[in-house]
Amino acid sequence: xxxxxxxxxxxxxxxxxxxxxxxxxxxxxxxxxxxxxxxxxxxxxxxxxxxxxxxxxxxxxxxxxxxxxxxxxxxxxxxxxxxxxxxxxxxxxxxxxxxxx
Amino acid sequence: xxxxxxxxxxxxxxxxxxxxxxxxxxxxxxxxxxxxxxxxxxxxxxxxxxxxxxxxxxxxxxxxxxxxxxxxxxxxxxxxxxxxxxxxxxxxxxxxxx
Numbered sequence: 001x002x003x004x005x006x007x008x009x010x011x012x013x014x015x016x017x018x019x020x021x022x023x024x025x026x027x028x029x030x031x032x033x034x035x036x037x038x039x040x041x042x043x044x045x046x047x048x049x050x051x052x053x054x055x056x057x058x059x060x061x062x063x064x065x066x067x068x069x070x071x072x073x074x075x076x077x078x079x080x081x082x083x084x085x086x087x088x089x090x091x092x093x094x095x096x097x098x099x100x101x
Numbered sequence: 102x103x104x105x106x107x108x109x110x111x112x113x114x115x116x117x118x119x120x121x122x123x124x125x126x127x128x129x130x131x132x133x134x135x136x137x138x139x140x141x142x143x144x145x146x147x148x149x150x151x152x153x154x155x156x157x158x159x160x161x162x163x164x165x166x167x168x169x170x171x172x173x174x175x176x177x178x179x180x181x182x183x184x185x186x187x188x189x190x191x192x193x194x195x196x197x198x199x
Contacts, residue, residue, distance in 0.1 A: 001140075001141070001143075003143040003144060003145040004134065004137040004143070004144040005147075009134070012130075012133050017122070017125050017129055023115075023117075027111070031107075032146055032148070035102075035107070036148075039194075040193065041194055041199050042194055042199040043102050045102045045107070047103075047107070048104055050135060053181075055191065057195065077192050078191050078192055078194065079183070079191070080181075080183045080188070080191055082152075087135070088179055091138070092154060092177050092178065093178075094139070095139060095141050
């Protein structure tokens with residue numbers, strides 16, 4: 001099964017919400033870009049029923065170049081983590097597919 | 102930022118759409134994504150990241166109240182991997198002092 005993309009979501013908005021094609025495309029772009037902007041301003045994003053996008057600040061730690069074996073520090077950074085909500089977890093838990101993910 | 106704040110924000114930049122329209126659109130997007138994952142379908146959003154399912158093997162758990170052991174069946178959990186653009190933008194935010 002091919003992955004769901006922005007184009008698929010825009011098509012759904014066109015079919016079911018009645019946005020025109022341009023509005024649907026812009027809506028999908030706006031949705032993800034506003035979430036990205038909030039996260040880049042260190043603001044957690046909470047989408048009830050779906051999940052939360054949280055931010056974590058990581059300290060610098062020692063690392064290694066896996067190819068050369070050379071030791072190089074992994075710089076301090078901020079990372080995004082996703083915590084699925086109860087509703088989404090419950091929906092997904094039941095998935096019995098054997099396809100490797 | 103909550104879902105309703107996200108709706109307000111998008112609506113304020115799309116004057117031709119009402120808050121109600123945007124509310125319905127955001128709900129439809131999230132429902133579509135949840136449904137896809139519940140069917141085992143991956144989601145790939147260029148510039149944002151991808152969602153997929155991770156397998157959790159069956160295990161023996163314990164009821165913390167009674168101490169009784171319980172068999173927990175195998176299950177799938179949603180997983181998000183941030184895309185390059187999102188990773189960079191968030192990290193640039195850190196450097197910019199957010």
